[in-house]
Amino acid sequence: xxxxxxxxxxxxFIIVFGFFLTAIVFGTVASFLELYFSLNVALNLPIxxxxxxxxxxxxxxxxxxxxxxxxxxxxxxxxxxPKALLSYALLILGVPLLTFGFSKGVLLIPGAxxxxxxxxxxxxxxxFHLMKIRVYTPTPKGFRFSLIFLMLGASxxxxxxxxxxxxxxxxxxxxxxxFTLLLFGWIGLLIASVSFQVVEMFxxxxxxxxxxxxxxxxxxxxxILLSLLDGLFVLPLSFIFxxxxxxxxxxxxxxxxxxxDYTLYFWxxxxxxxxxxxxxxxxxxxxxxxFLFSQFVFFSSMIMGMMYRIVxxxxxxxxxxxxxxxxxxxxxxxxxxxxxxxxxLHALWVFxxxxxxxxxxxYAVASFIHIASFLLxxxxxxxxxxxxxxxxxxxxxxxxxx
Amino acid sequence: MKSIRDYLTEEHRQxxxxxxxxxxxxxxxxxEKAQDVFRSFQEETLAHFKKEEEVLFPEFEKTTGITMGxxxxxxxxxxxxxxxxxxxxxSLEKRSKEGFLSVGDTLMILIQQHNMKEEQILYxxxxxxxxxxxxxxxxxxx
Numbered sequence: 138x139x140x141x142x143x144x145x146x147x148x149x150f151i152i153v154f155g156f157f158l159t160a161i162v163f164g165t166v167a168s169f170l171e172l173y174f175s176l177n178v179a180l181n182l183p184i185x186x187x188x189x190x191x192x193x194x195x196x197x198x199x200x201x202x203x204x205x206x207x208x209x210x211x212x213x214x215x216x217x218x219p220k221a222l223l224s225y226a227l228l229i230l231g232v233p234l235l236t237f238g239f240s241k242g243v244l245l246i247p248g249a250x251x252x253x254x255x256x257x258x259x260x261x262x263x264x265f266h267l268m269k270i271r272v273y274t275p276t277p278k279g280f281r282f283s284l285i286f287l288m289l290g291a292s293x294x295x296x297x298x299x300x301x302x303x304x305x306x307x308x309x310x311x312x313x314x315x316f317t318l319l320l321f322g323w324i325g326l327l328i329a330s331v332s333f334q335v336v337e338m339f340x341x342x343x344x345x346x347x348x349x350x351x352x353x354x355x356x357x358x359x360x361i362l363l364s365l366l367d368g369l370f371v372l373p374l375s376f377i378f379x380x381x382x383x384x385x386x387x388x389x390x391x392x393x394x395x396x397x398d399y400t401l402y403f404w405x406x407x408x409x410x411x412x413x414x415x416x417x418x419x420x421x422x423x424x425x426x427x428f429l430f431s432q433f434v435f436f437s438s439m440i441m442g443m444m445y446r447i448v449x450x451x452x453x454x455x456x457x458x459x460x461x462x463x464x465x466x467x468x469x470x471x472x473x474x475x476x477x478x479x480x481x482l483h484a485l486w487v488f489x490x491x492x493x494x495x496x497x498x499x500y501a502v503a504s505f506i507h508i509a510s511f512l513l514x515x516x517x518x519x520x521x522x523x524x525x526x527x528x529x530x531x532x533x534x535x536x537x538x539x
Numbered sequence: 540m541k542s543i544r545d546y547l548t549e550e551h552r553q554x555x556x557x558x559x560x561x562x563x564x565x566x567x568x569x570x571e572k573a574q575d576v577f578r579s580f581q582e583e584t585l586a587h588f589k590k591e592e593e594v595l596f597p598e599f600e601k602t603t604g605i606t607m608g609x610x611x612x613x614x615x616x617x618x619x620x621x622x623x624x625x626x627x628x629x630s631l632e633k634r635s636k637e638g639f640l641s642v643g644d645t646l647m648i649l650i651q652q653h654n655m656k657e658e659q660i661l662y663x664x665x666x667x668x669x670x671x672x673x674x675x676x677x678x679x680x681x
Binding site for chain 2: 208273274337338341393394396446450453454457458466467468
């Protein structure tokens with residue numbers, strides 16, 4: 138039997154907010170580095186890629202997992218604060234060290250080891266709780282698989298770093314397997330598993346076909362295995378995610394709620410670029426940078442759209458549970474005008490990078506826009522979250538422990 | 540006979556459809572129609588809460604002995620939804636589109652995440668522990 142739901146078991150707001158805010162700070166730092174690299178011509182890809190994937194995406198996704206495990210799956214992590222703190226501490230130490238190591242060549246191995254410890258600890262913690270519950274829906278099932286892919290992909294990442302230090306033999310295909318596992322098995326599968334749940338919930342759409350959503354993790358696993366053979370064998374993986382993105386777009390277009398909502402546009406952008414990345418995936422030798430860029434637009438747009446939903450809702454939800462009077466509604470926490478502005482800036486950045494790819498210039502301009510986009514996201518989420526801490530002091534004190 | 544999950548999930552979908560219709564009228568400034576649909580939406584939603592609070596939750600608590608678990612959370616969320624419904628009614632009376640959409644967005648997310656927990660965790664637990672056909676019959680008779 139499921140361990141059940143309880144308000145007392147819902148994670149404190151600070152956990153989700155802390156992870157989200159840190160993720161955005163990493164994204165902002167990365168956008169500044171983007172500008173630095175564009176002005177200095179030499180691009181250090183490992184630094185940027187790891188700041189965006191480990192700093193921005195991993196922190197966002199771990200924050201979301203702490204929130205979603207009890208709510209979506211009924212997998213309750215008891216006493217979550219110290220556990221989340223340990224996860225946070227390992228990653229906040231490991232990720233900067235690792236990226237610094239990519240730049241200077243020192244501290245790379247300690248950074249990789251600490252980051253790996255953080256990933257392993259958090260994944261095993263989540264998996265341990267997920268394995269205890271009975272799975273009724275595709276979302277917790279997808280969580281299980283994606284966490285396993287995360288650990289496998291991170292293991293290969295660590296192996297590669299150790300091989301740079303001459304501690305283990307160099308294995309040429311390790312990087313390819315590393316990013317395939319992490320981009321498709323971890324990020325892609327996790328996002329798809331969450332969307333099987335929230336697309337219907339946020340936008341009131343038709344549910345995904347249960348057969349498809351329940352078998353999606355297995356399909357992705359098979360697709361990833363096949364893709365390791367290269368050549369035409371990468372096509373099934375592209376096809377599986379292409380089907381998912383088309384189904385998602387179809388549902389969003391046919392949604393029952395037709396009100397203007399800019400978080401929806403983040404979803405469209407995300408799905409469009411997922412499709413672009415899937416079309417490029419079989420041609421990585423010629424299109425590696427556009428592929429990485431498309432993947433980044435896919436997951437960053439999705440994360441931004443989700444944050445703009447999750448943060449305002451959690452602020453309202455927690456304040457409402459804490460019996461605060463005149464609780465601000467979601468649109469008071471982050472006004473829709475600022476979400477709209479954030480979307481336009483983000484889309485403008487995507488457009489600017491696209492032009493830079495075509496004309497081989499203007500990367501600095503695109504980076505400026507990206508900095509502005511991340512700073513606005515930071516401002517929006519920070520102000521929204523601070524509203525919770527400001528107002529909770531005014532609560533009647535009955536549920537302050539939550 | 541339907542399972543508890545199927546029966547109550549169907550009601551969730553009916554309420555969703557009514558809300559979507561209501562929002563459409565508000566977008567088009569059709570305030571009279573919006574008032575009518577709101578009344579149906581509110582009635583259906585409150586009737587659904589009543590079935591759960593007066594039949595399903597007590598049965599579940601009596602059978603499992605769990606009184607401070609999921610049912611307590613669900614009751615709390617019902618009360619949050621009731622408060623938002625009142626705020627929504629007020630915005631409709633004032634014909635404030637912005638106010639309505641703002642309350643509506645919050646209410647929808649609250650209701651959807653609430654429904655999700657019920658459909659995926661609570662209802663299957665109820666079907667597992669209770670005599671589903673008897674419970675559905677009792678809820679229908681309300």
